[in-house]
Structures are given as C-alpha cells and as structure tokens.
Amino acid sequence: MQFKNPEILYSFALLIIPLLVHLFQLQKFVKVPFTNVAFLQKIEQQTRKSSRIKKWIILANRMLLFSAIFFAFSQPYFSKKKETKKQHTFIYLDNSLSTNSEGEKGNLLHNATQEIIDYASEKDIYSLQTNDNFYSNISKIELKKVLQNLKVSSKKLNFNSIFFRIESQNKNKIKTLNKNILISDFQYNYKSKFTNVTPAFSAIKLTHSQKNNISIDSVFITNENLTNFIVNVVVKNQGQPQNNIPLAIFNDSKLISKQSFSIKKDADKIIQFSIQNQSNFIGKLTITFSDTFSFDNTLHFSLNTAKKINVLSIGNDADFLSKIYSKNEFNFTKSSAQNVNYNSILKQQTIILNELEYIPETLSKSIIEFSIKGGSLVIIPNENLNLNSYNSLLKKLNAGKISSKITDSLKITNINYNHPFFKNVFSKKVTNFQYPTIRNYYPISSKKSSKIVSFENKIPFISKINNNNYNVFYISSPINKKNSNFLKSPLIVPVFYNFGKLSYKQTQLFYRIDKENRIDIEENLTKDEILSISNSEISFIPIQQIFQNKVTITTKEQPTNAGFYSILRKKDTIQKLAFNYPKEESLLSFLDLNEIKKTNSNISIYSSIKDIFTEINNKNEVHWLWKWFLALAIVSLLLEILILKFYKL
Structure with a gap:
C-alpha cells in the first residue's frame, strides 16, 4: 500500500x-435510600x-x-508506480511509404494509428515522432488529432536520430516514468546500429501480408536523337517468378505503347520501348500488378533537350581536347593568349589554361570574374612558366601557391576512386593499370586541396581546390608529349571529359525525393528574379544560386510527392522535371528483432500495439x-x- x-x-x-x-x-454516584x-x-x-x-x-x-x-x-x-510520478510515453510511428501497405488486418499504418487511439491512456503524456514531424509533450486528445490527420511520408528517419530524440526528451524529466515505443516495419534500409548504450525501447513490428514485389527501378535512354529513341525500363522482381505483367508508357496523359513481360525469381529485367516522332517527352511508366507496394509501380521521367557545354581552351594548341569535347555535347573553342575574345569568357562553363608561359593581368582579371560567376577553371602549367603570374592568379582565387619546378621522373600511380570527380566512372578498381610518367612538375601547397590522382610519392598530380566560391582544378605537370605520356593513358578521356561535364549539371531524366539534387538551368536572371517549382498541387521556391549564365537550384525537403513539376520564371515554364520516390523503399528486406534482442537486453518485443499499451496501463493503474x-x-x-x-x- x-x-x-x-x-x-x-x-x-x-x-x-x-x-x-x-x-x-470520573462518574459521580447519587445515594438513594431503598427498603x-x-x-x-x-x-x-x-x-x-x-x-x-x-x-x-x-x-x-x-x-x-x-x-x-x-x-x-x-x-x-x-x-506499481508512485502516484506523484507521471507517465511519459515516447512513440515513434513509421509513416514511410513501405508502411502504407496491406497486412493481415488491412492497411498497416491505418491500423497502427487506430490502435494507438483506442488503447493509449487518457491520463498519460505523449511525445510522437513521425518521419517528418515531432510532437512533444502532448495529451491523449492532441495525440488523437495528430494521428487522425497523419499522412504517408516519402522521408526516411534514421534510428540514430530517433534515439537522440529519446535521450534529449527524457534526460530533463524529473518524477516521470518514461516508456519508449518504436512502431515500424523495420525495413533493412535503416542504417543504424543497435548497441548496449542504445536507450531501452519496446518494438512492435508491422508485418506485410504479401512477400512478393515488382518495381520499376529506373529508366535510361539509348539511340537518342531529336524525335526517335529507345526507352529502357529496368524492372526488379523480389519473390516468385511472375508472368504476363502489363507495362504501359505514356507521353503526358497519352498512351504510347503497352506490352507484357515475364520475369524470373529475384531478378532484374530490361524492357525496351521504341519511341518515334515524339518530342519533349513527358514520360510515365506504369505496371498493373497487385503486390506488396503500389507506389513503385509507377515511374515518371522527362526527356529535355540537353544543353551543350561551352568549353574554352586558352594556350597551346591541343588536338586531343577537340576529340574529347565532341560537337554533340560541347561547344569547344580554342585560342592563344594573344587572341582571346574577352567578351566570350563569361559565356563559358569551363576554361582550360593550357600550358601558358605567362598569364597576363587582363586575362587574370577576366578569369577571376569568370570563377566568381561559377565557372570551372582547369590550370595546366607550362614547363617554363612565369611563377609570379601564376601565383598572383591563385592568390586572388584563394587557391594556394605553386612551388618551384622539380625535375624528377615519377609515375602516376594512385587514383582516388572515392572522389566525387570519379563517381560512376569506374565499375571497379583498376589493377592492371599502365602507369603514365612525367619528367618534371610544379607542386602546389594548399590547405583546401583534395587529391584526385597522385604520383607514386603521394604528391597530387591532379587536385581540386575545395573552395566554396570557386571551382578550380590543378594539374601539377605539363602533359605535352615531351614531358609526359599521360596523353596516351586511358585516364585522359574521363579526366578531361569530367572537367567539362561537371561544370554544368544537365537535367536528368528524373530525380529522387528526399535526396539533395543540384540542377543547373541556363538562364540569365536579374538580382530580384527567382525561379520557382510547381505543379497543380504545390508551389515552392527552391534554394538557388545565380551565376553569370546559369542558375543552380537545389532541392531536398521539397517536393514530397512523386510526379511532374515545372520550373517557372514568373509564369513562364522553362523546363519540366520528374521526381520519383526513393527506390530503397521497395526493399522486402527487414530487420530481425529477435537477433537484435540477443545482443541488446534493453529491447522488448511485443506482438501488437494493444498488448504494450495494456501492459503500460495495468502497471500505471492506481487503485x-x-x-x-x-x-x-x-x-x-x-x-x-x-x-x-x-x-x-
């Protein structure tokens, strides 16, 4: 008691x-005479x-x-608890796309919200964490309102973030009993580790009734020209083999073609559509099939006309550059230092200073203005360069300092495969690489540089100056045939191709939601102008950076729904973008909570939401x-x- x-x-x-x-x-007695x-x-x-x-x-x-x-x-x-203590229950409810599917009793997310409403106590205090919002210290009435209006989210929340929130919520609560409940399907794409220092929590796993899923994984275009091309659709099957699955392709809302396909167990398959006489293709692919997830049965893509990238080479005449920067992707021009058209510099996306002996002050000023406007600069030193003119330019760019020439025969041996510069270039590390050599080089000292390719002595051969304001690449050695055989190396093509290609981010066929996407739009905006993104349901202003001849926009938090969106300049549509949900949400791989519990004693597993709330209510019931x-x-x-x-x- x-x-x-x-x-x-x-x-x-x-x-x-x-x-x-x-x-x-004390009592007083009265005497009475009696016979x-x-x-x-x-x-x-x-x-x-x-x-x-x-x-x-x-x-x-x-x-x-x-x-x-x-x-x-x-x-x-x-x-079982002191009456003076309050019960605070932290609930993480996974409202990701994967929980918006069918279980034995119906929709997993809907049933979870309804059971919380039915069995949560009126007397307790709650904190609710969803994938896109957090509600702190709310009553049962407020909790009910939030759950009744809860919608599916395309965002995924890492368990480490959830545990951090639990600790920050509970550490300052005095005279409070804390209970932490995690309700999720525990899809395997959660990149979190459970350790003994993980806060104690109770887990309820939402289980899908179906164990088979077909998804449209991605799409790519081949044999592309102005109006005729082939759409390659990558379809992924998880589960048993399937036959006669219908797949349709639309241009906007118009049906273009339809075909059926069969796919083996746990396999990928590419299905091709030949598209003819279709320009400005606003593509939509749909699979008609009842499986675990429905959101991944549709994929949107937009085929926009690719912008050619302007590349200018100033200095020595180099025939290899004109072969790399082909006419179908680049507008390549070359000029000597004496004949530079300064009016064209700011119209370029990439400028290569190709083995100039001396960088004139006039050219240096134009290059600095070009870099400030967001252009990409590649510096290749001359064997007999004027060191002061080079360092004067680098100082103004805050890009470091070049040291005196070193004459030494070195091999180019180390490739930084993890550098973003080589993303999607190598499928695997090259082991039988024929190392090119150089005879002399000019090392650069910069605290902000990162190695892309290095010599055998670990000194960088190609480096990027990591300056937020400028995009500068430095090759420490002349690459002419007298000084190096780098021009014969297989590296020459991907290196210089990426110098040009990475200076302007072409619009992709589609983008993924809840991922940072950087998109370059070739527009000249005034200082007061902005670009917006919208469709029939939503309009928002993305993060954007204005340069001389382009605008770089960044999206992540928005949009949240898959579909087509227009980039608008005032009311004029500049370009169409397609967004799709993260493909990781289509995985049918889930964490085994019993295995996690073996190494984590502070985890409790319950079969239903009703069971855990009944237990909490019984423990906290006051008679x-x-x-x-x-x-x-x-x-x-x-x-x-x-x-x-x-x-x-």
Whole structure:
C-alpha cells in the first residue's frame, strides 16, 4: 500500500486523546435510600458491569472512526508506480511509404494509428515522432488529432536520430516514468546500429501480408536523337517468378505503347520501348500488378533537350581536347593568349589554361570574374612558366601557391576512386593499370586541396581546390608529349571529359525525393528574379544560386510527392522535371528483432500495439482506497449512534 499524503499518518498520535478521556473519566454516584438493600446491591453490580462494557465498545468504535478518517485523508492506494510520478510515453510511428501497405488486418499504418487511439491512456503524456514531424509533450486528445490527420511520408528517419530524440526528451524529466515505443516495419534500409548504450525501447513490428514485389527501378535512354529513341525500363522482381505483367508508357496523359513481360525469381529485367516522332517527352511508366507496394509501380521521367557545354581552351594548341569535347555535347573553342575574345569568357562553363608561359593581368582579371560567376577553371602549367603570374592568379582565387619546378621522373600511380570527380566512372578498381610518367612538375601547397590522382610519392598530380566560391582544378605537370605520356593513358578521356561535364549539371531524366539534387538551368536572371517549382498541387521556391549564365537550384525537403513539376520564371515554364520516390523503399528486406534482442537486453518485443499499451496501463493503474476508509468512518459513526440509542444498561 502507498499513500499520496503520508504525512497525515502522523495524526494517529491524536488517538491517545479519546483513550485518555475514556480511561480517566470520573462518574459521580447519587445515594438513594431503598427498603430492600440485598436486592439493590445485586442490581448495582449488574449496572456497573454493563456500563464498563459499553464504554469499551464506544472507545473502540471511536478509535476506528478516527483511524478511518486519518487513512481516508492520507489517500492510500495500490499501484506499481508512485502516484506523484507521471507517465511519459515516447512513440515513434513509421509513416514511410513501405508502411502504407496491406497486412493481415488491412492497411498497416491505418491500423497502427487506430490502435494507438483506442488503447493509449487518457491520463498519460505523449511525445510522437513521425518521419517528418515531432510532437512533444502532448495529451491523449492532441495525440488523437495528430494521428487522425497523419499522412504517408516519402522521408526516411534514421534510428540514430530517433534515439537522440529519446535521450534529449527524457534526460530533463524529473518524477516521470518514461516508456519508449518504436512502431515500424523495420525495413533493412535503416542504417543504424543497435548497441548496449542504445536507450531501452519496446518494438512492435508491422508485418506485410504479401512477400512478393515488382518495381520499376529506373529508366535510361539509348539511340537518342531529336524525335526517335529507345526507352529502357529496368524492372526488379523480389519473390516468385511472375508472368504476363502489363507495362504501359505514356507521353503526358497519352498512351504510347503497352506490352507484357515475364520475369524470373529475384531478378532484374530490361524492357525496351521504341519511341518515334515524339518530342519533349513527358514520360510515365506504369505496371498493373497487385503486390506488396503500389507506389513503385509507377515511374515518371522527362526527356529535355540537353544543353551543350561551352568549353574554352586558352594556350597551346591541343588536338586531343577537340576529340574529347565532341560537337554533340560541347561547344569547344580554342585560342592563344594573344587572341582571346574577352567578351566570350563569361559565356563559358569551363576554361582550360593550357600550358601558358605567362598569364597576363587582363586575362587574370577576366578569369577571376569568370570563377566568381561559377565557372570551372582547369590550370595546366607550362614547363617554363612565369611563377609570379601564376601565383598572383591563385592568390586572388584563394587557391594556394605553386612551388618551384622539380625535375624528377615519377609515375602516376594512385587514383582516388572515392572522389566525387570519379563517381560512376569506374565499375571497379583498376589493377592492371599502365602507369603514365612525367619528367618534371610544379607542386602546389594548399590547405583546401583534395587529391584526385597522385604520383607514386603521394604528391597530387591532379587536385581540386575545395573552395566554396570557386571551382578550380590543378594539374601539377605539363602533359605535352615531351614531358609526359599521360596523353596516351586511358585516364585522359574521363579526366578531361569530367572537367567539362561537371561544370554544368544537365537535367536528368528524373530525380529522387528526399535526396539533395543540384540542377543547373541556363538562364540569365536579374538580382530580384527567382525561379520557382510547381505543379497543380504545390508551389515552392527552391534554394538557388545565380551565376553569370546559369542558375543552380537545389532541392531536398521539397517536393514530397512523386510526379511532374515545372520550373517557372514568373509564369513562364522553362523546363519540366520528374521526381520519383526513393527506390530503397521497395526493399522486402527487414530487420530481425529477435537477433537484435540477443545482443541488446534493453529491447522488448511485443506482438501488437494493444498488448504494450495494456501492459503500460495495468502497471500505471492506481487503485484508490480512501473511499473504503471513508465508508468505514461513516459506518463507525452510525454504529456509535445505534449503540448509544439501543444499548440499554
């Protein structure tokens, strides 16, 4: 038994008062003359004995009465927790795309929200974490409103973020019992580790009724020209083989073609559509099939006309550049330092300073302005360069300092495969690489540089200056045939191709939601102008950076729904973009909670939401006893009245 007001129990010391009154109460007897003394003596003895019994009964009854009153005011109760402590329940409810599917009792997310509403206690305090919002210290009524309006989210929340939120919520709560509940399908794309320092939590796993899923993984275009091309659709199957699955392709809302396909167990397949006489293709692919997830049965893509990238080479005449920068992807021009058209510099995306002996001050100023506007600069030193002119330019670009020439025959041996510069270039590390060599080089010292390719002595051969304001690449050695055989190396093509290609991010066929996407738009905006992205349901202004001849926009938080979106300049549509949901949400791989529990004793697993809330409510239920003691006091009072009235001496 526990007491809400235990200090009242000290009042039991007052029970000595009625006890003393009864023990020391003096009675005065009156003498009455009577004729028969013998008979009178007998009656007197009987009266004294009955009176003594009555007094003890009244004393006991009054002691019971006061004791019952004292107990009633101290408010005794039975419970597994102290009444002064509050119950705070932290709930993580996974409302990702994968939970918006069917289980044995219907939609997993809908059933989870309804069970929380049905079984959560009205008396407790709650904090609700979803994939896109957090609601702190809310009541049951507020929790119900949030759950009733909860929608599916394309965002994925890492468990480490959830645990951090739990710790920050609970560490400052005094006189509070904390319970942490995680409700999810525990899809395997959660990149989190469960350790012994992980906060204690209870897990309810939402289980899908189907174990088979077909998804449109991606799409790519081949044999592309202005109006005729082939759409290659990559379809992924998880589960048993399937036959006669219909796949349709639309241009906007118009059906272009439809075909059926079969796919093997746990396999990928490419299905091709030949598209003819279709320009400005706004593509939509749909699979008609009932499986675990429905959101991945549709994929949107937009085929926009690719912008040619402007590349200018200033310096030595290099035939290899014109072969790499082909006319179908680039507008390549070359010029000597004396014949540079300065008016064209700011119109370029990439400028290569190709082995200039001296960088004139006029050219240096134009290059700096070009870099400030977001252009990509590649510097290849001359064997007999004017060091002061080069370092003057690098100083203004905050890109480091070139040291004096070092004559030493070195091999180019190390490729930084993890550098973003080589993303999607190599499928695997090259082991049988024929190392090119150089005869002399000019090392650069810069705290902001990162190695792309290095010599055998670890000194960088190609480096990128990691300056947020400028995009500068430095090749530390002349690459002409006299000084190096790098021009014969297989590296020459991907290196210089990426110098040009990475300077302008072409619009992709589609983008993924909840991922940072950087998109370059070839527009000249004034300072007060902005670009917006919208469709029929939503309009938002993305993060954007204005350069001389382009605008770089960045999306991540928005949009949240798959579909087509227009990039608008005021009310004019510049370009169409397609967004699709993350393909990781289509995985049918889930964490095994029992395996996790083997190494983490602070994890409890429950089969249903009802079970865990029933347990919490039973533990926290308070059985009050003060009413029973109050009733006992009333009964004692009535009993005393009856004794005084009907107990005759």
